[in-house]
Amino acid sequence: MKIVVESSRIIKPAHNADHIRPPLTTTQHIPLSVFDKVTFDTHVAVIYAFRPPTPPNSVIEEGLAKALAEYGQYAGRLGEDSEGNRVILLNDEGVRFVEASIDTTLSNAMPFKPSPSLLDFHPSADGVEELLLVQLTRFTCGSLVLGFSLHHVISDGHATSNFLVSWGLASRGLSISPLPLHDRTSLFAPRQPPQLEFEHRGVEFKSKKISRDSNTENPLKNEVAIHKAHFTKEFLSKLKATASAGRDQPYSTFQSLVAHLWRVVTKARGLNGCETTHVRIAVDGRRRMIPAVPDGYSGNLVLWAFPRANVRELLNRPLQYAADLIRTEVAKMEDSYFKSFIDFSSSGAIEEEDLVPTADADEMVLCPNLEVDCWTRFPFYDLDFGGGSPYYLVPSYLPVEGLLILLPSFIGDGSIDAFVPLFHHNLDSFKLCCYSMD
The missing domain is CATH 3.30.559.10 (Chloramphenicol acetyltransferase-like domain)
Structure with a gap:
C-alpha cells in the first residue's frame, strides 16, 4: 500500500x-x-x-x-x-x-x-x-x-x-x-491590580533548567507502541455505575473512564507504590470564565487540571477515589483560576525567573504520569464537504508514552475509543487489566 x-x-x-x-x-x-x-x-x-x-x-x-x-x-x-x-x-x-x-x-x-x-x-x-x-x-x-x-x-x-x-x-x-x-x-487583559490567587509555578510554568534536565534523551522512547482500546456503551455505563455507587451526584462518563484508565495504566506500568502519579487534563475556559467567551473564539483557551495520587493508594482504593480526585481538581478550574493565570502571565515573573511552559512537545515519555486529551465533545464529525459526514476519524501517529486520546467511536453508538501509547513491555499487562473493574 x-x-x-x-x-x-x-x-x-x-x-x-x-x-x-x-x-x-x-x-x-x-x-x-x-x-x-x-x-x-x-x-x-x-x-x-x-x-x-x-x-x-x-x-x-x-x-x-x-x-x-x-x-x-x-x-x-x-x-x-x-x-x-x-x-x-x-x-x-x-x-x-x-x-x-x-x-x-x-x-x-x-x-x-x-x-x-x-x-x-x-x-x-x-x-x-x-x-x-x-x-x-x-x-x-x-x-x-x-x-x-x-x-x-x-x-x-x-x-x-x-x-x-x-x-x-x-x-x-x-x-x-x-x-x-x-x-x-x-x-x-490582566486585572489592575493583579490578583495572584493560585500558584502557577510548577503548574503551567517550570524553570528552564528543569526543562533542559527533563528532556535528556530517553533510550526507551523508541520502544513505544499505541494500543487502541474500545469501550462499549455498556461497559461505560457499568464503569460509571461502579464509580458513582452511593453518591448523590454521579460521576460523568469522562471522569469515570479517565479514573479507570489512570488506574489500569498505572498498574500495567508496574510502578513503585511510593511514587506519585498525576493526570494532565485539558479544561476549556470558554464557559468557565465570566463573562463567558463566545464559542467562536478562534485561539487557545485551555488550561490543565492535575489530579495527583500516591500509586499505592490509587491502586488499592476503589475507582471512586480516582474519580473524586479528577472531579475535585477539574472543578477548581473556574473563572478565578483562569484570571489568576492571566494576571501571573502578564506580571513579568515569567521573564524575570526564566520560566517556560510545562506543555512541552519534546517530552516523549510521561511515565509515571499521564496526559488525557478528550475529543469526545468536539464536532469533528460535523465536517461535510458535500458528500456527508466522515466515516472514520483517528489521530495521527504520535508515540508519546502516556499521552491518551479519547474520541467517539466511528460506530456512532456512544462507545469511546482510547488511543493508549505505552512501552512494549507494558502493553500485555495493560491488555489484561484494561476491561477489569477490580
Missing part, C-alpha cells in the same frame, strides 16, 4: 468584493495571547476518512480558500513584532495543499492501525513555515482521506473543529456562521 503524491501547492485566502469580515487587526499581525504562549508548540494532526460519493478536490480546495478568508491567521506565519514578541503574521502566505492517490480501496486499508504508516496520509510538518497543512488522498473506490495538520499555537481543539465545520460549509457554497472571533488581547 503506497501513497503517491501527485501535486503540492500553496492555497491562499480567497478575498472578494462580497467578503464582509472586518480586518483581523489594525496592524499586520496578531499578538499571541497568554493561552497561546503556554500551549504545545507543535503541529497536531488528525485523519478523516470519507466514503463516496465525495466532491472533487477542486471543490474542497475552493472551500478551503473561502474559509481562509475568515480565518486569516491559518494562512499566516509565526514571527516577531518590532519588540521581539512572538506573533502571527497576517501575510496571507497560504497553507500547504497536497493531492495524493493510493492503489487500493478504503475497505482493504481499514481499520487504520495506530502505526507510522499513518504519517503518509498528511504532509510532514518538520521544519515547515506553513501553519496549516492538508493532504487529500484518493482511493480506487472513490473514498477520500483527509490529513489535517495545524499548529497548536494558532488554535485549540474547540477552535480547530469550528474551522473544519466552516471549511465544510464553504465547500458546499454556504455562508460561514457564526463568524470566528479573533480578538486575542482585550478578552484576556
Whole structure:
C-alpha cells in the first residue's frame, strides 16, 4: 500500500468584493495571547476518512480558500513584532495543499492501525513555515482521506473543529456562521491590580533548567507502541455505575473512564507504590470564565487540571477515589483560576525567573504520569464537504508514552475509543487489566 503524491501547492485566502469580515487587526499581525504562549508548540494532526460519493478536490480546495478568508491567521506565519514578541503574521502566505492517490480501496486499508504508516496520509510538518497543512488522498473506490495538520499555537481543539465545520460549509457554497472571533488581547487583559490567587509555578510554568534536565534523551522512547482500546456503551455505563455507587451526584462518563484508565495504566506500568502519579487534563475556559467567551473564539483557551495520587493508594482504593480526585481538581478550574493565570502571565515573573511552559512537545515519555486529551465533545464529525459526514476519524501517529486520546467511536453508538501509547513491555499487562473493574 503506497501513497503517491501527485501535486503540492500553496492555497491562499480567497478575498472578494462580497467578503464582509472586518480586518483581523489594525496592524499586520496578531499578538499571541497568554493561552497561546503556554500551549504545545507543535503541529497536531488528525485523519478523516470519507466514503463516496465525495466532491472533487477542486471543490474542497475552493472551500478551503473561502474559509481562509475568515480565518486569516491559518494562512499566516509565526514571527516577531518590532519588540521581539512572538506573533502571527497576517501575510496571507497560504497553507500547504497536497493531492495524493493510493492503489487500493478504503475497505482493504481499514481499520487504520495506530502505526507510522499513518504519517503518509498528511504532509510532514518538520521544519515547515506553513501553519496549516492538508493532504487529500484518493482511493480506487472513490473514498477520500483527509490529513489535517495545524499548529497548536494558532488554535485549540474547540477552535480547530469550528474551522473544519466552516471549511465544510464553504465547500458546499454556504455562508460561514457564526463568524470566528479573533480578538486575542482585550478578552484576556490582566486585572489592575493583579490578583495572584493560585500558584502557577510548577503548574503551567517550570524553570528552564528543569526543562533542559527533563528532556535528556530517553533510550526507551523508541520502544513505544499505541494500543487502541474500545469501550462499549455498556461497559461505560457499568464503569460509571461502579464509580458513582452511593453518591448523590454521579460521576460523568469522562471522569469515570479517565479514573479507570489512570488506574489500569498505572498498574500495567508496574510502578513503585511510593511514587506519585498525576493526570494532565485539558479544561476549556470558554464557559468557565465570566463573562463567558463566545464559542467562536478562534485561539487557545485551555488550561490543565492535575489530579495527583500516591500509586499505592490509587491502586488499592476503589475507582471512586480516582474519580473524586479528577472531579475535585477539574472543578477548581473556574473563572478565578483562569484570571489568576492571566494576571501571573502578564506580571513579568515569567521573564524575570526564566520560566517556560510545562506543555512541552519534546517530552516523549510521561511515565509515571499521564496526559488525557478528550475529543469526545468536539464536532469533528460535523465536517461535510458535500458528500456527508466522515466515516472514520483517528489521530495521527504520535508515540508519546502516556499521552491518551479519547474520541467517539466511528460506530456512532456512544462507545469511546482510547488511543493508549505505552512501552512494549507494558502493553500485555495493560491488555489484561484494561476491561477489569477490580
